[in-house]
Amino acid sequence: MRKILREKARELILIGVIIVIGIIVTFIMPAFFSQLNIINVLYSNAVFGIMAMGMMLIITTGNIDVSVGAQYAVSGMVVALVARATGGEQPLLAILAGMGTGMALGLMNGLIVAKLSIPAIVVTLGTLNIMRGTLNLITSGNWIDGLTGPFAKFANLRLLKPINGLGVIHAITGGKGLMVFALPLAVYIWILVMVVTYIFLYRTGVGRDILAVGGNKEAARRVGLSQTKAYLLAFGYMGMLAGLASAIAASKIKIAQPSNGTGYEMKLIAACVIGGTEFSGGVASILGTLLGVLLLGVIDNGLVLTKVPAYWQELATGVIIILAVGSSAFRTMKPGGRRAIKSGGDRK
């Protein structure tokens, strides 16, 4: 028991913080703890959550990708083009087109980083500008709207019905039924992505390679693991997820804008690192990343529900991030206040 507590300390703290915030908000605004609101929070953060899985993988390899927002925007445009051209009747085609575009962009990033041995943050700064500039040039800032048909419906599609059989359930939920499984398709896709990521990372050889390469580049190289392959996989995966996420978003709001995704990268990085993925690489926590995304989502939702004036929200977010980060850093300190310094010249 104690072992679990120590190993999963960070995740437990995050769960605790989320619960505390939940309690405070529910106290002020009971509607927070309603099925509708909880499902809403999950639905709103599905896009983020999916991309966070990709960012987690990249940080695990010891890199950072700041061009994620641009990949998201470009893929979104492609998805919308296909959706519009097919009148929305072929949602799968549009989604795959988006995922393909995203993967191509991601692979481009990965290739440059692997072949040129330049820190990824810098490479992706360059590709970010190129992608955004090209997208703006081609579209002149115009967006694609009016998406219809099955494509426009799939994100919010409820495949399962609420459970409403027993009288007692009927009474508790005010006639709406237990909606725990009647979630929008987008949320199920998010869960699926997390499962796939878990299997990929921990149960396949290439996934373990990614962890190894991130943890200690030299040792991995000596053992014969290919850094290039690991990077390509990680960046390609990120791009593919960005494409998937952009398809869901386009379906959700039925619009694709070239300016989409601005500022997403910082929030994604924050979510991953709050969740325990370390910049030095080699450490990934799917649960932690999930909790990081949820924490940020709950903060956003809670601030609006507690009617905190809009201009206080940024301040509140900053305070909470610092507290969350500070408290878990405290926890992982060894006795004596020292923390192990990793070699390899990675960022502090």
Place this chain on the structure above:
Amino acid sequence: MKALFQKHRNETILASIFLVLFVFFSFASRNFFTLSNVMNLFSQMVTLAFLTLGMAASMFSGGMDLSIGAVCSMCTVLCATFVGTMGMHTLPALLITLAIAIACGLFNGFLIGYCKINSMLVTLGTQSLYTGIGLVISKGVTVSIPLDRFALFGRTRLFGFLPVEILILALGILLAVLMFSYLIPGRRIFLIGANPQVARFAGINIASNILVTYAFCSAYAFFGAIVLASRVASGRADVAAALVLKSVSAAVFGGVSTLGGIGSMAGAILGVAVIQIVTNGMDMMNFSTYLQQISIGAMLLIVLAFRHRKRH
């Protein structure tokens, strides 16, 4: 002479690129090679230059100060509120704002140096924090400064043509180059960035040096802010947000490494100068801002590729 060239190879190449571009744009656009445009060119880059110098300092130490844009924006809000809304005299307003900026830097440094939390993570949080403070003070509105006040740093020209902010930048560059290329505190920070274990064995107090580094970053963000606030005669909580990534690009372009320990202030400034001249020159040639964006991204990658090849 040749030895000097070899030692400062990176800076020399950057300076040459700058000169080549200068010549190119002078021919390509009839309005480029005028005194007033050249003065514009330099005065337009002042804020970004200050932020880049500050960012470079944090990068030398092996980290990255992402909150530098937020500190800058917050300082513009503070200056505008003090001078504009509250009618304070300029000097006390500046001193108070500088003090607050340094306090922000010390807070960053404390969390990074003493609590040993990752710098990107800390500054991601403090970025929201400082932006938020700016938003709350200004209630989200742009705070304006009456046009006849606070004009010194951004709207005054000496001898009819020399913008004051260029002089301020020159002083800032001098100080930065002095500190980081010649003085001991600067050399210490480089060592911390290059190899923290060796630094520790050498008896350097890493924590206090990190404090100094991040205080320096925020101080330079302040200087950038007063020029910015003066130029636009107002303060706004998000005015410098986009400059953070730009300053990282400029610093890296100038040879500063994100891993720490490598680079120079002179290189960082030249990085800003090259990016600035491309932007200004392309404006003069009426190239779309989208093309400018693509060019800067491409330039960054090309320069990096070149440097990589030279090293291998």
Place this chain on the structure above:
Amino acid sequence: MKKLVAIVLTLILALSLICVANAEGEKKGTIAVVCYVTSAPYFSFGESAAKATGEALGYDVIWTGTTEVDTPGLISIIENLIEQKVDAICLASGDTTSVVPVCQKAMEAGIKVVTFDLDIEPEGRDAYAGLMDLSELGIPQVESIVASIGEEGDVAIVTGVLTNELLQKRIEYCEQYAAEKYPGLNFVTVESMDEDAEKCYEVAMNILTAYPDVKAIMSNVSTGVGPISSAIEDAGKIGEVYACGQSTPNLAKPGMASGACVNAVLWDTAKWQSWAVTIAANLIEGVDMPVGKLSIEGFDEGERLEDNIFYYYETFTFTPDNINDFDF
């Protein structure tokens, strides 16, 4: 190394010769149209219209601006235009004061400065090519609320960004006008969508949860009604809550089809830019435009008021009946 230098120099020479050789056609001059956020459809839709109008009047048109909100960048662009000695600058700025110094420099250099969208301090411009009185711009939006839900009820406002002066002024005027004419309307909150359609959807969802009694969500920018309607549909509140306020017709169409929106307003943003270009051209040529009703081709209701203000009064109200007649 020497060879490299030689090649590079030759390339430079060749390129610069090509550029200089681009002789200009027989144009009366150059008008620059500068927008403070060129990636917003609100402005980008107007690019071709502005260029077409300018060229029809005999001018070269430079259409530029900052991609995102970037006040120092905007000032740099104007400075560079001054250096290029354009004849007129039509400017849509994000706030009323920060560009005044540089605009004054432009005026001193003999360049005509015409503002549109948001006006700046009068000493910084030669003319304001406006649509109508800013306070009155809030009126169609409030009327849109009333047309959707009647004269009583809780209303939430979703705005583009918090730091934009024009948007804030419009909200103030909305609230003032409603307080006078429709005291039964109760504005419960103002939330920001940060210019992002996805965030707008989320914000709308949050409003629906936090304010269960809200009857209308009014969008203060032309990009809000679409996502707000989606949110109302997905929350199953069609008929209980309405999206209203400003919208481009294409964005409002899905909402009108589903019933989440019954009334939206806008003006032709492209035409506004044409208006600014026309006024600028007239100023350059010294065409006499006396105070009072003007007879400018294409703008039937054009009028000049005191203080160099020009209005052309053309707003649209969209309803499910007429929405399919429009396509922008």
